[in-house]
Amino acid sequence: MPQLGYGTYKITPADTVEAVTLALEAGYRHIDTAQMYGNEAEVGRAIAESGIPRREIFLTTKLNNTNHEPAAARQSFATSLEDLQTDYVDLFLIHWPLPTLYGGDYLSTWKVLEEFFADGRSKSIGVSNFLPEHIGVLLEGGDVVPAVNQIEIHPYFTNDESRRKNAEAGIVTQAWSPLGRGAVLTDPVITKIAERVGATPAQVVLSWHVNRGDVVIPKSVTPERIVSNMDIFDVPLTAQDYENITALNRGEEGRQGSNPRTMNRL
Numbered sequence: 001m002p003q004l005g006y007g008t009y010k011i012t013p014a015d016t017v018e019a020v021t022l023a024l025e026a027g028y029r030h031i032d033t034a035q036m037y038g039n040e041a042e043v044g045r046a047i048a049e050s051g052i053p054r055r056e057i058f059l060t061t062k063l064n065n066t067n068h069e070p071a072a073a074r075q076s077f078a079t080s081l082e083d084l085q086t087d088y089v090d091l092f093l094i095h096w097p098l099p100t101l102y103g104g105d106y107l108s109t110w111k112v113l114e115e116f117f118a119d120g121r122s123k124s125i126g127v128s129n130f131l132p133e134h135i136g137v138l139l140e141g142g143d144v145v146p147a148v149n150q151i152e153i154h155p156y157f158t159n160d161e162s163r164r165k166n167a168e169a170g171i172v173t174q175a176w177s178p179l180g181r182g183a184v185l186t187d188p189v190i191t192k193i194a195e196r197v198g199a200t201p202a203q204v205v206l207s208w209h210v211n212r213g214d215v216v217i218p219k220s221v222t223p224e225r226i227v228s229n230m231d232i233f234d235v236p237l238t239a240q241d242y243e244n245i246t247a248l249n250r251g252e253e254g255r256q257g258s259n260p261r262t263m264n265r266l
């Protein structure tokens with residue numbers, strides 16, 4: 001999996017073909033979508049029309065919160081493949097654990113994803129927004145260890161306890177909202193480093209992520225940003241810069257998204 005991917009949350013269906021086409025032209029070969037985003041068909045169209053061989057693109061989608069029951073998971077996964085115009089995805093994730101819904105039974109949902117892995121329609125399977133306690137349930141009751149846990153991470157919410165649990169279990173951590181949806185980009189610690197090293201604040205933040213070993217999937221519909229967000233592997237940050245960025249962590253107060261323990265939106 002390329003360590004840098006392109007996120008598509010909140011890109012409207014009308015804008016998605018153009019945005020994903022720009023991303024593919026810029027060189028992204030890892031695209032992150034979800035049933036919930038309502039743009040799988042447009043992501044599929046952009047990939048099909050790009051002329052890039054399917055095997056060169058790492059494609060992820062996610063099970064919507066409405067589809068945790070086994071029958072709905074099977075049916076919606078088949079629809080995702082159809083919409084994405086592909087026989088397989090590289091990664092399929094349970095989007096949220098929803099521990100207060102479906103009787104708290106995300107293990108049965110996980111077992112359905114194991115079917116997609118076994119029949120080859122998902123080359124790998126994983127989860128998103130799973131806290132260490134939820135990961136523990138899958139390690140205990142599942143047959144396949146999740147390949148990935150995609151969780152909120154950025155300098156205001158470093159989410160280290162979850163990252164540690166993932167690492168212990170051999171699970172790759174992907175950082176969603178790696179730019180804190182833009183919130184961290186005006187922080188004086190980050191803008192000062194960016195000025196000193198001649199990079200954009202987003203490049204500084206994305207470089208911090210990849211140096212921590214996480215996979216990042218920044219989203220942008222702005223052509224210059226789509227391009228500059230890729231140029232993050234040679235930003236000359238010092239050990240002190242990394243420490244100063246990590247020290248911006250605000251713990252729970254820094255979260256931009258929902259807390260997985262209480263998230264129950266269908």
Ligand SMILES: NC(=O)c1ccc[n+]([C@@H]2O[C@H](COP(=O)([O-])OP(=O)(O)OC[C@H]3O[C@@H](n4cnc5c(N)ncnc54)[C@H](OP(=O)(O)O)[C@@H]3O)[C@@H](O)[C@H]2O)c1
Pocket residue numbers: 006007008009010032033095128129150151175176177178179180181182185200202203217218219220221222225228229257
């Ligand atoms: N699994 C989950 O529950 C979950 C939740 C949230 C997100 N995600 C995934 O993670 C991806 C990224 O997260 P996100 O979209 O929430 O937030 P993000 O990538 O942290 O931030 C996106 C915002 O930052 C702006 N931006 C991007 N590059 C910039 C740059 N170089 N300079 C200044 N501003 C910049 C974008 O504006 P413009 O677009 O206007 O340029 C947009 O407003 C999503 O698209 C989705 O694929 C997953």
